[in-house]
Amino acid sequence: MQFPESWLREFCNPPISTDQLAELLTMAGLEVEEMQPVAPPFSGIVVAEILEAVQHPNADKLRVCKVDAGAASPGGPLQIVCGAPNARVGIRVPLAMVGAELPPGEDGKPFKIGVGKLRGVDSFGMLCSARELKLSEDHGGLLELPAGTPLGISIRDALKLDDTLFTLKLTPNLAHNLSVLGIAREVSALTGAPLNMPVFTPVKPTHDDNVPVRIEATDLCGRWAGRVVHGVDPKATTPAWIVDRLARCGQRSVSPLVDISNYVMFELGRPSHIFDHAKIHDELVIRWAKPGETLKLLNGNTVELDEKVGVVADSAGPESLAGIMGGDASAVSDDTTSVYVEAAFWWPAAVAGRSRRFNFSTDAGHRFERGVDAETIPAHVERITQLILDICGGRAGPLNDVVAKLPERKPVTLRVARAAKVIGMPVTQEECAGVMKRLGLACTEGEGTITVTPPSWRFDLQIEEDLIEEVIRVLGFGRLPDTPPVAPVTARVRLESSRSTHAVRRAVAALDYQETINFSFVEARWEHELAGNPDPIKVLNPIAAPLAVMRSGLVGSLVQILRNNLARKAPRVRIFEIGRVFSRDASVASTLTSVAGVSQPLRVGGLAWGPVDQLQWGEAERNVDFFDVKGDVEQLLAPRAVRFVAAEHPAMHPGRCAAAIVDGQAIGHVGEFHPRWRQAYELPTAPIVFELDLAAVQARDVPQAQALPRQQAARRDLALVVKEDVRHDVLMAALRDDATGLVRSATLFDVYRPKADAADFAAGERSLAVRLELLSDDATLTDEIIDAAVAAAIARATAACGARLRA
Template identity: 75%
Template sequence: MREFCNPPISTQELADLLTMAGLEVEEQHPAAPPFTGIVVAEILEAEQHPNADKLRVCKVNAGTFSPEGPLQIVCGAPNARAGIKIPLATIGAELPPGEDGKPFKIGKGKLRGVESFGMLCSARELKLSEDHGGLLELPADAPVGTDIRTYLNLDDTLFTLKLTPNLAHCLSVYGIAREVSALTGSPLLTPAFPAVTPTVADVLPVKVEATDLCGRFSGRVVKGVNTKAATPAWMVERLARCGQRSVSPLVDISNYVMFEYGRPSHIFDLDKIHDGLTVRWAQPGETLKLLNGNTIELDGEVGVIADAQAVESLAGIMGGDATAVSDDTRNIYIEAAFWWPKAVAGRSRRFNFSTDAGHRFERGVDAEQTVEHIERITALVQSICGGEAGPMDDQRPAMPERPPVSLRVARAAKVIGMPVTQAECAGVFTRLGLPFTESEGVLTVTPPSWRFDITIEEDLIEEVARVLGFARLPNTPPLAPVTARVRVEAQRSRHTVRHALAALDYQETINFSFVEARWETELAGNADPIRVLNPIAAPLAVMRSSLLGSLVNVLKYNLARKAPRVRVFELGRVFKRDASVQSTDRSVAGVYQPMKVAGLAWGPSAQQQWGVAERATDFFDVKGDVEALLAPRKAQFVPAEHPALHPGRCAAVVLDGVTIGHIGELHPKWRQGYDLPSAPVLFELDLDAVQTRVVPEAQAVPRQQAVLRDLALVVADSVSHDALVASLKADDSGLVRNATLFDIYRPKAPTADIQAGERSLAVRLELLDDAAPLTEERIEAAVAAAVQRVGAGLNARLRA
């Protein structure tokens, strides 16, 4: 980077500057671990060891480090031979620390009877790479006796930057240098791209059919290249420090220019292209074998480069295997294009891979520099592989237009929170290379071709703030009034609901909103769930419309770990299709996203203890928990059906005439299908209804004493508890305040007063008149009226 811009600050200061300007330096470390005493040396002689087949005795010239003449060193590397230059660890040198963290010190040694005065090193022994196939061979012009750290720039520092998606212009060394120049005021070396003189007339026909895919396409033919040439060591080294291994000279050159200037490009084998190239959208059913070996099926939403016979490249992402360069390649076609970011964004993720090219193009790559970068690539190709270049072919069917963006200086000062002047704003834009015009209090910027992140006024305000420096921001307290958001008394918080369930002996669990499609079909009865376009795992393929599947899965997880008792609950959002839902800041069109609360109980009803006999949790245990959760509001439990629950042991929870959820035992076929030893009891309720509560109202203490009367009523088995109680309380006089069932009796065999299909229900009536004491006559009349009502409505009678 310092070759483009070299500010007079230290490496640490540079890292801090970049971080504070929004280019976070996530990691920094030296290019090589610490070691000392390693110098450039030349092997003068290499003879076979007299006592070992795999060892050689070498005479090595270490320059000033061996004033007494060449050093004798025993070496086992297969490439140890006379005439090469290699790293030499002299006596007293320290190699990089090993696994124990301690450096390895070199001393005088003897191998199979022959003395050795040092060690010749491989790249792996210096921890420069994992290559351990032999000695690290240095260029022939490497000066003997020079410290290897100085010669290879091993004291250089590598920065790992964590860039936000808007900083596409910083995805190159030159782009970062441009930022450093703006931040420090140090001069930026403007690169020169001298045009390569064409020596052949060959031009590959190219047709751009999809201008919404490709806005500019540039290319050039180069003939007679030598692909077997070696990539220069300096290029291999720089690529390695960018995390890119060397592949072949042509591929290395393309990658190098991408890291250097942020321009992804592609090099085709010209002789494998049929007739010409066409830039278009793919056709459904077409396939392409990529450079990574994968064969993908394409559709009309993916851009491609095709020849007369087949698709040859995935536009802006990866080239195809059919036209890839190889050792047999002699003629090439260099391509550099501008692909519209929206046409590339997300395409590689559809095929479960990502590339450096796609990462850059979907964020935006300069459309004005395609020709210049091809000139740079051509010059490197000719200097390394030779070849004759053809004329440049440049097509510009749809260049991007950059509308101007205005900055109001007063608005910038208000948003940033400190005073800024128009001159300071103008200075920032000048340093950043943003062309602008000025008027009173307003600067209008025309975004340059490499800045895709400047579209609104706030983008310019951000540039002003970060270039001036966040350190300039004054420490001022906020001036906005703090207003408490008080929850209405008729609504309790979600946290209160969690506390209530925890008090009922349930433990909270949190699960993914993505679930298996099977859960939705079987447990929610949802045949058309909302599918996830890019699931994080194959089973997590759909959005849940019920919490029950997640709780059953939690039960299975606990049972697999021998849990004797499981009681869990979850508060979570579910997702259902609803065409009436519109897009807002809190909703997505067509998707209804209510909050639910659900619980599951399995195993003993209570922890093992001496005071209560052990029994399994049943429907009524969980029903009591639901009643306690809703208290003081009283819900009705109406027999119902639910896809996940036992048809005869399922009830709808009705509150104020509205069904708010269901409760019941898991359906037998799902208990068997999910390999559960016994069926759990589950409930699922609308969270909004659970959060609603009755505001307490003060009532005077009754001045009169209540009267209790017990009735034993014989009714048919089909008569429900709710129907009986409702009939008893339907008293026009208002004396019957409450009716409570306290006993059920069903004889083993029919008796004189209880026939088959009947049962006796013992009910306690509470009678009260606030105005006057109850006389025996009024009590008897009220009881008789109650018996008459249940007799007429439910065919009930007093037990003899």
Template identity: 75%
Template sequence: MQFPESWLREFCNPPVNTEELARLLTMAGLEVEELRPVAPAFHGIVVAEIVEAEQHPNADRLRVCRVDAGPHSKDGPLQIVCGAPNARVGIKVPLAIVGAELPPGEDGKPFKIGTGKLRGVESFGMLCSARELKLSEDHGGLLELAADAPLGQDIREHLKLDDTLFTLKLTPNLAHCLSVYGVAREVSALTGSPLVEPNLQAVAQAHADVLPVSVQDSDLCGRFSGRIVRGVNPKAQTPAWMVERLARCGQRSVSPLVDISNYVMFELGRPSHIFDLDKIHGGLSVRWAKEGESLKLLNGNTVALDAQVGVIADDQAVESLAGIMGGDATAVSHDTRNIYIEAAFWWPKAVMGRSRRYNFSTDAGHRFERGVDPQGTVEHIERITRLVQEICGGEAGPIDDQQPAMPVREPVTLRVARACKVIGMPVTQAECASVFQRLGLPFVEGDGTLTVTPPSWRFDITLEEDLIEEVVRILGYERLPATPPLAPVTARVRSESQRAPFAVRHALAGLDYQETINFSFVEARWELELAGNAEPIKVLNPIAAPLSVMRTSLLGSLIQVLKYNLARKAPRVRVFELGRVFLRDASVQDTDHSVAGVHQPLRVSGLAYGPAAAPQWAQADKAVDFFDVKGDIEALLAPRKATFVAAEHPAMHPGRCAAVQLDGATIGHIGELHPKWRQGYELPQAPVLFELDLAAVQKRELPAAQGVPRQQLIQRDLALVVADKVTHDALMGTLRDDPLVRAAWLFDVYKPAQPTADIAAGERSLAVRLELLDDSSTLTEERIDAAVVSAVARVQAAHGARLRA
């Protein structure tokens, strides 16, 4: 929000200087981001009139001018040599008299004007352009001043250049300060200086014409006001004072009608729109748009509309984007003769986020989505009409004012005792009442309470804390005592049976994986192909067209990271991500930590590609495979023992994929990327991926003390011939089904190229080591042999295994 200090002081002029005013606003929550003078330092520049202009005798591009500078040309007009193309008799321009100093140049030094000679002709001063005075970048000619500018007047006084531009950085709850009058209302409350009300008197009505308007959707528009003005002159010149104020608010002049609408928006905070009445077909309807409709906007863009966007339409087509921007078809032009002035109250939620859908923003949308006073539509139309008649003429008709759904402001009660507790210093009920009175907040006093009914322009007051904030910022944060907090600090100790997410990250980093952080919104293709999700949750306003849906799996993000690294010639990639996924779940309720219908669990996912280990002299290169990553998962979950069961996953190879189970529950999957997706994503070889539920990974078993065995551990090796279909886990489970067998593990697999006498086709030999132990007594050879024979018998009965000859 940018505005000149002089305009603010027309509404409220407190007895403080510029720096004090800026500090006062900042300490009240209206942060002054920048203070900047309207014009740089210079002096000796006065208003002068060119009375003669002749061609330079020795230069084609120079003219010899004689100028009248009033009291500064006592001995007659001054002779000035000038090269500006618009130097002509009769115009008034800035003149730098001898001794004047122009704004500093690139070297930082001011440029001093003296008597000079150009191509043999003397020059006693310099006629200036706006660029030479650093008022703008326009260097097309001399700066032409108003015809009634007093000769000899200092240009700083004439153009009111001794002014300061305020730039406020407002938070979203300060919508009532998005106007000069709104800021002045705050300054009046802060300083006690009187507030000057704007002139909002009604204009005389010259005809009874009314444009038919139908407000069809009250959840879009709560109030709609409009007026017809006939016989305007759109070719009139916008007054210099209005052009100047708009420029100092950062707005360029367009045309008188558009300038008037913008001026009132900056003055009173009311965005409005002026239609060319003769381009409207029939009446207007205020409604939500329909699928398939489109609109060409004033900025030249044509946008596709849907039922989430509000519009103003006539009997033939959509003519305006509600609360954001008007349409090109009904825009005013130099041929406009009759206009329709519209001012409405659009519900903030009906405007919020709509501009971002079309990748642009407007001052009107910025204000409406934060809240604009619904009570001022008629008065502001009167203000616009008066300015239109003063500048463009015209005859005004009656104002049509429709109020289908005005907002109702609920009272909010402030407890003085609670205010003291929250603020941290004693405040009295009288002080609170004084604050509300200064802010224009109507209230009713009770026993230790004040009940405030928020006025129509304060959309930010809904809670008791909002009133407490108003009290402390108006009384002044400087009054707050510097007292240390007294609240006890209680450490929240995590249970030892659960690891922190950082510990999981640390463990994966120790396994040679690097963490990546990716967007939660991904390409719809990833969801369909890698997660089998044909109906993901769509993003309403994606930051980029491909990133259009919320992810239900982390795998797509990791594959994209892999492609990014491979494009940069990375031979070995091992990455992981810890993040949320977004699943449809009707049982989830809307709370402070959740969104209705969306379950958002945390997952941990990893990807390994390329060599299993970094190159070294002691071992040959080996491509990472399923079992390498399986070992990483076992290390991550240790000391808990995971079970890997053959399964299927949309992203993984049908024969090289397993479900990871803990205590009989599936917590994720591991597998090689499906060949179809490896080819579709143009990967030289298939990476190995895993994705696990983070909550399950965080759980861990607490260590339990156990005595050191007093008996000797016995080991026996078996070579068992089994069919290829017998799984490792099934075989190991059968071998361990004996109290004496403390452990069993596979240490070798042999499968001959051709069938042999002891290993037939479709069979393989598994070398297994058994650990036998009895805590109560020493194992004898007889018991050991019996345990081995029992183990062989069990696997023979369960899996058809036999000892290899």
């Protein structure tokens, strides 16, 4: 909400400075997000009138003007050389006198005006455009002032440029402050300064024409008021004071009728709409739209409607989107001579979220979905009507006020003792009642209680805590004492068998990965291709069209980060993310931390691309491969034992992908990016990616004390011949599965693939060199015991994998 301070002070003018006013509003919950002057500093610029404008003798695009600056130029008219195309006799414009300082330029220094000579003609000053004064970007000519502007006065006084623009960042419960009057009401309550409430005298009807209105959907519209005004002039000029105030509220001038509607919205918080009366067919019906209906809006978009969207329709079909935007078919134009002015109460729940369905938002919808006063509709229509008559002329008809269903204002009771407990300082019943009266809230007092009936403009007062908030807001947060917490603070001790998310983050970062943070909503293509998810959870109101679904995996986000880095010529990329993923799961129930039917686990994912290490002299450069990232995953999970089993993943190479197995459970995958997607996503080489369940990564084994072995371990190397399709993990499991417990480890240290004509090898066989470590806690191993254990291990490998000793 943006507004000028001067407009606010017309309604309520407390004896405090601008900075104090900003502090007051912020501490009352109306955060002042920005303050900026209406105009930059400049001086010596006054109002002048052009008395004469003749062609420059030596330049086609220059004119020699005689200007009257009134009392600012006691020596009479000044000669000014000007090149503006609109420099003509009779207009009043800003004049920078000799010695004046224009606003600072890009170097931060003001530009000082002196006596100049342009093509041989002296110029005693400069006539200014709005851009030269940095009032706007308009540089089409001189800034023309109203004809009645007094000559010789400072342009700052003439245009009220010594003003400040406030920008408030309002929370959704403060919708009653979405107008200058609403903010003035707050300032009056906070400071005790009187509030100048506007009074609107009803317009006397001069004809009997009206538009029949029927409210079919009372859950959409509770009240509607409107009237017909004949004989308006849509080409009239909007008064400068309205144009200026709209501009200072961030709204550009469009046409007098639109400007009047916008002005009253900023002034009173009342969105309204003005129809071209001649374009309304028969009656107006307020109803829910019918499936398949379409409506071309004022912004030029044609939207398809359904039964969840409210419309104002006539016999020809929908004419406007209820509470959001008018339709193009009934819009006023330069040919309009008769208008229908309406204001209505739309139920907030019937408007909320509707404009976002069509990917736009409006000031009207922003207000209606938070709640707009239903009681002041007739008075505000009178205000709009009077402005139309004053600016555009015309003859007003009778006001048609249709009341269907108004919001029920249920009383809310405040317990003074509870207010003191929640606020954290003593408050009296007298103070609480005083706050309610200052806010204009009707209340009755009981023994230790105050019962408030919320007024029509306060939709946020529904429970006791809402009233408690009002008490401390008005009394002032500065009154709160510096009281230490009473409740004991007990640290929650994390179990030793679990490490924190931050510890996991540090562990991955220690492996030379950099953390990234990505949106949880992604492109549908990523889900279909990289997650194998044909039915992802869709986002109802995406912040951008591509980001339309919730992710069920992290790989897509990481690949996109890689592409961004490659576009910037990054030579080496190692990134990770810890984030939540989303998938459908009917077994999930709705709780405080979950949504029914949606699984939301946390995952940790990583991606490595490019050289395995930074460029250096001590080691030859090579690209990262599957085994490098597999080692990173092992180190991340250490000291827990992890097995890797060949598996498939939609985003990974079908022959270079493995599932990570811990305690018999698959906790994720690691593998090379799929060649098809490497080409589709335009990657020069395939990255290596991994994605693991965060809960499994956080779990860790508690160290157990173990005595040092009294005996020395024995080691035996075996060369086992197996088929090419024998998996490493199956062979190792068979060798380690020793019932006697003597085989403590089995480690593969060499692989030999013979030539085609090698003896002792059949086609498709290879030799695996394995080192066995044997140890007994109780006795020294003899050769007989060792040979028996090795023979038993070979037998197990033969039974499980068809292995045999190499000759």
